[in-house]
Amino acid sequence: MPGRVEIRNIRKAYGSFLALDDVSLDIAPGEFLTLLGPSGSGKTTLLNVLAGFVRPDSGSITIDGAEFLLLPPHKRNLGMVFQNYALFPHMSVRRNVGYPLRLRGVSGAELDRRVEEALGLVQMAHLADRGVNALSGGQRQRVALARAIVFEPSILLMDEPLSALDKKLREHMQLELKRLHDRLGTTTVYVTHDQREALTLSDRIAVVNGGKIVQLGTPDEIYDRPKNKFVADFIGETRFLPVETGASGALLYGRPLRTRDDWKGATGEKPWLVIRPERLRWKGDESQTANRIEAETTDIIYQGDSYLITVRMPDGAELDLRRGPDLGGKDLPERGQPIQLWLDREHTILVADKS
Amino acid sequence: MTMVLNHPGIADADHNADALKRQGSRERRVLASLTLPGAILIFLVLILPIGWLFWLSFFGPSGEPTLENYTRMLKPIYVRTFISTFEVAGLVTLVCVLLGYPVAYLLSQLSERTAGLLMIFVVLPFWTSVLVRTYAWLVLLQRTGLVNTWLIDAGVISTPLPLVHNMLGTVIGMVHVMLPFLILPLYASMRAIDSVYMRAAANCGATPSQAFRQVFLPMSLPGLAAGVALVFVLCLGFFVTPALLGGGRVAMWAMQIANNISVYGNWGAASALGVVLLVVTGIILYVFKRLFRVDSFEGVR
Ligand SMILES: Nc1ncnc2c1ncn2[C@@H]1O[C@H](COP(=O)(O)OP(=O)(O)O)[C@@H](O)[C@H]1O
Ligand SMILES: [Mg+2]
Numbered sequence: 167m168p169g170r171v172e173i174r175n176i177r178k179a180y181g182s183f184l185a186l187d188d189v190s191l192d193i194a195p196g197e198f199l200t201l202l203g204p205s206g207s208g209k210t211t212l213l214n215v216l217a218g219f220v221r222p223d224s225g226s227i228t229i230d231g232a233e234f235l236l237l238p239p240h241k242r243n244l245g246m247v248f249q250n251y252a253l254f255p256h257m258s259v260r261r262n263v264g265y266p267l268r269l270r271g272v273s274g275a276e277l278d279r280r281v282e283e284a285l286g287l288v289q290m291a292h293l294a295d296r297g298v299n300a301l302s303g304g305q306r307q308r309v310a311l312a313r314a315i316v317f318e319p320s321i322l323l324m325d326e327p328l329s330a331l332d333k334k335l336r337e338h339m340q341l342e343l344k345r346l347h348d349r350l351g352t353t354t355v356y357v358t359h360d361q362r363e364a365l366t367l368s369d370r371i372a373v374v375n376g377g378k379i380v381q382l383g384t385p386d387e388i389y390d391r392p393k394n395k396f397v398a399d400f401i402g403e404t405r406f407l408p409v410e411t412g413a414s415g416a417l418l419y420g421r422p423l424r425t426r427d428d429w430k431g432a433t434g435e436k437p438w439l440v441i442r443p444e445r446l447r448w449k450g451d452e453s454q455t456a457n458r459i460e461a462e463t464t465d466i467i468y469q470g471d472s473y474l475i476t477v478r479m480p481d482g483a484e485l486d487l488r489r490g491p492d493l494g495g496k497d498l499p500e501r502g503q504p505i506q507l508w509l510d511r512e513h514t515i516l517v518a519d520k521s
Numbered sequence: 522m523t524m525v526l527n528h529p530g531i532a533d534a535d536h537n538a539d540a541l542k543r544q545g546s547r548e549r550r551v552l553a554s555l556t557l558p559g560a561i562l563i564f565l566v567l568i569l570p571i572g573w574l575f576w577l578s579f580f581g582p583s584g585e586p587t588l589e590n591y592t593r594m595l596k597p598i599y600v601r602t603f604i605s606t607f608e609v610a611g612l613v614t615l616v617c618v619l620l621g622y623p624v625a626y627l628l629s630q631l632s633e634r635t636a637g638l639l640m641i642f643v644v645l646p647f648w649t650s651v652l653v654r655t656y657a658w659l660v661l662l663q664r665t666g667l668v669n670t671w672l673i674d675a676g677v678i679s680t681p682l683p684l685v686h687n688m689l690g691t692v693i694g695m696v697h698v699m700l701p702f703l704i705l706p707l708y709a710s711m712r713a714i715d716s717v718y719m720r721a722a723a724n725c726g727a728t729p730s731q732a733f734r735q736v737f738l739p740m741s742l743p744g745l746a747a748g749v750a751l752v753f754v755l756c757l758g759f760f761v762t763p764a765l766l767g768g769g770r771v772a773m774w775a776m777q778i779a780n781n782i783s784v785y786g787n788w789g790a791a792s793a794l795g796v797v798l799l800v801v802t803g804i805i806l807y808v809f810k811r812l813f814r815v816d817s818f819e820g821v822r
Contacts, residue, residue: 252720
């Protein structure tokens with residue numbers, strides 16, 4: 167199966183600013199890989215290096231073993247969905263989608279059939295003769311996707327393709343993208359700053375920060391085993407509590423903390439406990455001292471599908487915790503009352519500020 | 522128990538309706554009075570003179586009502602002038618497009634700062650009067666002018682070239698005056714073409730020249746049309762440059778108008794010529810607008 171991408175030591179500087187700092191990444195054929203990171207982290211730059219729109223200072227990209235970096239953009243044969251779609255305003259939907267085929271010398275009935283097929287895949291066949299300015303955001307998105315897949319590229323690039331859509335449509339399109347990828351099996355490199363979108367769509371996620379890939383892994387690896395505070399913070403609704411390390415192990419407010427992995431931070435690095443509110447247990451063994459948090463409830467806010475409960479830690483730090491209406495058989499705490507929370511060992515993760 | 526949602530003082534749905542309506546109409550009156558000075562000015566300097574022109578065109582030299590001013594235009598001399606006016610305007614517009622498109626394209630591809638600096642050279646001619654510029658061309662192009670002297674001194678030619686007092690001189694002079702009118706709207710519309718479209722074309726597999734012809738050029742057409750319409754229409758009424766550089770060999774509609782007044786003192790005839798020019802110009806602008814509506818991208822195949 168074609169579509170194996172090997173990115174090696176790509177470096178790109180703008181003046182003294184390193185937009186890509188020695189990025190290396192292997193993408194398996196058929197994989198859906200997401201570059202996830204905050205704005206300005208270099209995701210678009212990396213995608214544009216792949217597409218040939220940005221010339222890096224050094225590095226190598228091979229696709230199916232062949233060097234790719236020196237090819238001009240129009241010879242790269244990659245499908246790309248641009249952030250604002252970049253549909254040609256002087257062409258109808260049909261002509262937009264047919265454009266890559268016509269450039270490849272496809273014409274007549276063959277052209278019509280393949281355009282029809284691509285539009286059918288994105289459920290836009292009925293609007294084929296519209297002008298693109300007469301389409302809604304979601305429809306443009308679909309046409310842009312059809313134009314990117316119509317010539318059956320072995321690799322598909324997408325730069326925040328859903329960011330201009332409203333939340334509901336975005337979530338719907340995520341599922342459609344996933345279904346389309348399952349069906350076509352095209353190697354896909356997807357860029358987003360939305361962690362939930364990345365978790366939903368990806369086979370693997372590369373978390374990007376400051377021009378570097380800080381962690382690469384499957385969605386559950388990224389979520390459950392964040393490598394550092396940045397990744398833990400960027401993914402999920404995360405809270406952090408300061409942890410002391412002594413001779414007897416980790417301590418949280420003086421109580422022992424049994425962690426999944428031993429703390430291996432360098433000297434001088436401060437460990438933080440990663441709190442994922444949904445992993446906290448609101449019921450547990452009151453005689454157990456390890457992995458128990460004692461706090462005071464300061465606020466309870468009803469939010470329909472959940473409660474937002476604010477608790478104050480012994481050191482005065484406040485945590486907002488979201489809980490579903492079912493508290494595991496426990497009554498809702500009351501404001502001002504003490505509260506006890508338990509953490510399972512496998513979900514007790516320490517991270518350092520940097521790694 | 523029934524719930525009363527109305528405010529206790531509110532008796533019916535028409536509450537405040539009259540006051541709100543009065544407020545609305547007062548606002549409209551204020552807005553109208555703000556536009557009044559402008560409207561009066563337009564009426565005084567534009568509508569009134571044109572109406573006067575139109576009125577005059579139906580009277581003969583001794584004040585008798587007549588259609589003769591219009592029927593006269595069917596004479597060969599007028600028809601020839603009419604055609605030659607369009608030829609000159611068309612030729613000048615064509616040369617402006619050929620020279621101006623590459624310049625506008627270059628400027629649109631440069632950084633905004635560099636383009637701004639170079640733009641000074643495009644608009645520089647605006648800072649001098651047309652008359653001065655036209656005489657300058659005369660100095661350059663006449664038999665003993667700079668160009669001919671240089672060419673003879675350099676041994677390229679032995680007798681002076683007829684560069685002025687003919688169609689060539691007229692077109693050179695008019696293109697010089699008209700070029701900024703083409704470049705400015707074209708440049709603005711090219712600037713507005715996001716470079717992402719060229720990337721998208723390349724990504725689809727278009728070579729740079731294919732991307733230019735199939736994506737950039739069509740997308741720049743509305744701006745080109747605006748510039749072409751502007752230049753063409755301005756050329757139709759052009760007087761000074763063809764009169765000075767044409768040497769009597771280039772007949773323009775505007776020169777016929779001037780003749781009718783300065784030579785024959787026939788205001789009615791001159792007015793009729795003016796009315797025809799105005800109407801023709803209006804028709805051309807309308808056709809251009811219909812052909813190249815910016816939103817006509819919709820549904821184009
Ligand atoms: N042409 C450029 N010149 C200078 N700096 C640039 C240029 N393109 C991108 N950058 C910088 O590189 C960094 C990464 O940009 P980008 O890849 O667009 O980030 P992302 O897509 O992750 O938001 C940003 O800080 C941006 O300011
Ligand atoms: Mg980006």
